[in-house]
Amino acid sequence: MGRRLDHEGLLQQLQQPSAPLAPLYIISGDESLLVIEALDALRTAALAQGYTERTRLILDARSDWSAVMGATQNVSLFGDRKLLDLALPSGKPGRTGGETLEALAGKVQRGDLPDTLVAVSLPRLDRATRSAKWASALLSTGTLVEVPSIDRNTLPRWIGQRMARQGQELDADTLAWMADKVEGNLLAAFQEIQKLGLLHPPGKITGDDVRRAVLDVARYDVFDLRDAMLAGQSKRALTILHGLRGEGAALPLILWAAGDEIRLLSRLAAAQASGGDVAGEMRRNRVFGPREQGLRRTLGRVPPRAWRAAVQHTHDIDRLIKGLKVPGLLDDPWEELARLLLRITVERKT
Structure with a gap:
């Protein structure tokens, strides 16, 4: 039976020394920064536990999906464990891809891949996608990590939580000002939080100090x-x-x-x-x-x-x-x- 974890729950679990790793993770969400963060934490934990090889495949409905099964069959000369990192940016694997993912989930469920850790990252799963056979197979076998969407209304709270991680605190007005200044851009907010961590010691930071550090950082594309x-x-x-x-x-x-x-x-x-x-x-x-x-x-x-x-x-x-x-x-x-x-x-x- 599959498990569910939220983004923060995964990060906390992986920070524990020798935290038990599931054989299959499905990381789903539309915030690319948080998806990357979850994958990075998983790769770091996997490396610490001997998964020294990594195969990354970026796939869609037109891809050669035989490479996925090929990656599970390649045996290292030195007996190294492997992380198989599959990215589906469109979230639509197509017929062949869906059949391959079903077969991959079956291998994991039967324990046929004892030295392979599988990570599948894709956009947020809507109701129709969840009901597809390939998605059902993955979700019933692996651990689903649902990455939240951070909209403009929730961004101040998210900034506050990230500031707290580095031992710093901002008042509500400054958090709202900072969210406005980065125009809802999560990556820009993340970079400014890191900047404040470098410029100021732990503790409460005044609004004036934040305004001096955070200029017009709205990065547009x-x-x-x-x-x-x-x-x-x-x-x-x-x-x-x-x-x-x-x-x-x-x-x-x-x-x-x-x-x-x-x-x-x-x-x-x-x-x-x-x-x-x-x-x-x-x-x-x-x-x-x-x-x-x-x-x-x-x-x-x-x-x-x-x-x-x-x-x-x-x-x-x-x-x-x-x-x-x-x-x-x-x-x-x-x-x-x-x-x-x-x-x-x-x-x-x-």
């Missing part, structure tokens, strides 16, 4: 902009766009990220309006997990008629970037991109 656009967060989208411009990000790359999503949404909206297979269209475009949820929410929020104009607006901004004039548009492509983002984030179905 084009995918943050895409996510804000899909969520209908106009203020956040414009803040990220301003930050990207200040950081010297390439405007063509930003337009590509936003425009590619807009073109996909236009195709999905057309399929939806004609009674087509929206789910199938998403699969063909390799859309899964949180991104799929974001696209569906956007389709439910923005009227279908808006997408054709948004696609045209994207093409017009591309012309502005190339130095061409477009009647009716501003000369500054950054300003027009801001208008495009507002078009998507503010528009609502009536």
